[in-house]
Amino acid sequence: MAMRGETDKRFGPGSHVVEIKDIKKSFYVYVDEGQTVLSEKRRWFSRKKPGELVAIKSFTLDVDHGEFVALLGPSGCGKSTLLRILAGFETPTSGFVTFKGNAINGPDPQRAMVFQSERAVFPWLTVEGNIGLGPKLQGMGKKARKEAVAKTIELVELKGFERAYPKTLSGGMLQRVAVARAIVNHPELLLMDEPFGALDAQTRNHLQDHVVKIWQSIEQTIIFVTHDIEEAVYLANKVVVFTARPGEIKEVVSINLPHPRDRTSEEFIGLRNHCTRLIRDKHPEG
Amino acid sequence: MHGTVFPPLEIGEVLSTVHFLEILSAIFLILTVLNRLLPHIVSASLMKGLAVLGGIIVSWELISFYEIINPVLLPPPSRVVSLMAHLWSIGFLQTQIYSTVYKITYAFTLALVSGVTIGIMISYFSNTFSFLESFLNAIRVVPAPAWLALAILWFGIGHASAIFIIWLGIFFPILLSAVAGVAKVEQVQVETVLTFGGDKYDVLLEVVLPVIYHHVLTGARIGIGIGWITVVTAELVSVSANSGLGWMINDSRILLDITTVMVGMFLIGFLGIVSDAIINRFEGLVPGWD
Incomplete structure (x- = not known):
């Protein structure tokens, strides 16, 4: 177990932004009235012996400042669980995770998260209100907040929609609000959990360019979870390919193509096919 | 409390049935014209509704007029309207309306604050306060009249007891709705606030x-x-006199003054619609997903 809350002396500050050292995450599986329930803790008064579901089995990875890492794998391979551990919502069963040399102990504004669901945007707040939520909770003054929000709105190209309520926005715009809300504080690390999974292909491509632009304009470390191979190769400079559950690293593919990338270039297609083969390996049926 | 304090309610002038039907027809004629001129305000569907209502009132009037049912037991609408006009003109109705509206508003405000607060306590802070839930459920199913004796002993005879009974009626629907609302909070919304460094109270x-x-x-x-x-x-x-529409109904019921009972019933129904419309006004204030 990691020493919670205190600096781990083995890692000097600043060497890596994120260090994941041999973590394992498993859940207890109970069946309640025919429904499967995952539980962190073992129940005290249960006659039945619970099953064990290993979401992540032995995972080690370092992420440096300014890197764009994509976690790629089939659904249920534990990549989202890993992201939730990095966000501080869950703790690993064994092994430890550090952020800037400190063990991760709960959520932190320095590790912002863009959720998969559009419903993470608050429908009762305007676009402005949603984006200003983070600064507000951190006690930023009204004037500074307004400035920061205006800047971010410009960056995600939502100008003119400051006063709009989420129910009037399209799915793509909602995800841009979600991204803007996460980056407005300039967090050190941006965690994105399949943010464009529910969008149509055209909007998705557009937003991918957006994310690259944001990543280039405000030097940021991004960890991006996806099951879309092309998306991972298009965005990241390091694609971590997972095995099927229990999640382990199959291979870390470095992508050294310059942005903007050409989806039809030979190198791109070669890398994409390589990743496809890596994922296919475990699923010969395809 | 047997009507000793009830003021003598003699109807100054009772509308005759013929007169009453004339007035009704005149109103209906004006509405028909308005329907032609301002179809947006006086719509066809409104006219249909009013026609049905008019039909009921006319038949009711005729039933009393031809004494198909004893008019003492079913006073005709002309009589109810006349009495209402009279009670209004001497200022008696206004006092009753004010007294009842005051009590309801008082009880409603108390119920809103206490219902939301306790609802959040037993659902959002359920680790600490969930024990209250079964206790409150037990109280909830006890009908309000059962509380009368206790209310009088605790709060004495008068406004405070009445407000307590009304509060009991309003409190539980608000409590239950607050609890149901807290259950609708999505995990991802909570986690959003937590990632921005908020705590449990920021989430609240x-x-x-x-x-x-x-x-x-x-x-x-x-x-x-x-x-x-x-x-x-x-x-x-x-x-005491001048203590509200409910009191007016109770008191005239004992005297078999059915006309006054009907005036009270009509006014409670009308005020009920108004209060519902006022609350409905707040619907659009906080936007949701749809």
């Missing part, structure tokens, strides 16, 4: 309250309806 302010808003509003609408239902029971504890 930024997420829980906006989410439960619409649920509480529905609870408030059901609650105010029950509040009006309990008015007659609640004002059983009133003995």
Whole structure:
């Protein structure tokens, strides 16, 4: 177990932004009235012996400042669980995770998260209100907040929609609000959990360019979870390919193509096919 | 409390049935013209509704006029209208309306604050306060009249007891709606606030309250309806004159003054619609997904 809350002396500050050292995450599986329930803790008064579901089995990875890492794998391979551990919502069963040399102990504004669901945007707040939520909770003054929000709105190209309520926005715009809300504080690390999974292909491509632009304009470390191979190769400079559950690293593919990338270039297609083969390996049926 | 303090209610001038039907036809004629001129305000569907209502009133009037049912037991609408006009002209009705509206508003405000607060306590802070839930459920199913004796012992005879009984009626729908609302808070909304460095109380302010808003509003609408239902029971504890519409109904019921009872019933129904419309106004204040 990691020493919670205190600096781990083995890692000097600043060497890596994120260090994941041999973590394992498993859940207890109970069946309640025919429904499967995952539980962190073992129940005290249960006659039945619970099953064990290993979401992540032995995972080690370092992420440096300014890197764009994509976690790629089939659904249920534990990549989202890993992201939730990095966000501080869950703790690993064994092994430890550090952020800037400190063990991760709960959520932190320095590790912002863009959720998969559009419903993470608050429908009762305007676009402005949603984006200003983070600064507000951190006690930023009204004037500074307004400035920061205006800047971010410009960056995600939502100008003119400051006063709009989420129910009037399209799915793509909602995800841009979600991204803007996460980056407005300039967090050190941006965690994105399949943010464009529910969008149509055209909007998705557009937003991918957006994310690259944001990543280039405000030097940021991004960890991006996806099951879309092309998306991972298009965005990241390091694609971590997972095995099927229990999640382990199959291979870390470095992508050294310059942005903007050409989806039809030979190198791109070669890398994409390589990743496809890596994922296919475990699923010969395809 | 046997009508000793009830002022003598002699109807100054009773509309004759013929006169009453004439007035009704005149109103209907004006509405028909308005329907032609301003179809947006006086719509066809409104006219249909009014026609049905008019038909009922006319048949009711005729039933009394031809004494198919004893007019003492079923006073004709002409008589009810005349009495209402008379009671209004001497200022008696206004006093009763004010007294009842005051009590209902008082009880409603108390119920809203206590219902939301306790609802959040037993659902959002359920680790500490969930033990209250079964206790409150037991109280909830006890009908309001059962509380009368206790209310009088605790709060004495008068407004305070009545407000307590009305509060009981409004409190539980609001409590239940607040609890149901808290259950609708999504994990991802909570986690959003947590990633921005917020704590449990920030989540309460930024997420829980906006989410439960619409649920509480529905609870408030059901609650105010029950509040009006309990008015007659609640004002059983009133003995002084000028103590509300419920008291007026109780007192004239004992004297078999059915006309006054009907005036009270009509006014409670009307005020019920008004209060519901006022609460409905708050619906659009906090936008949701649809």
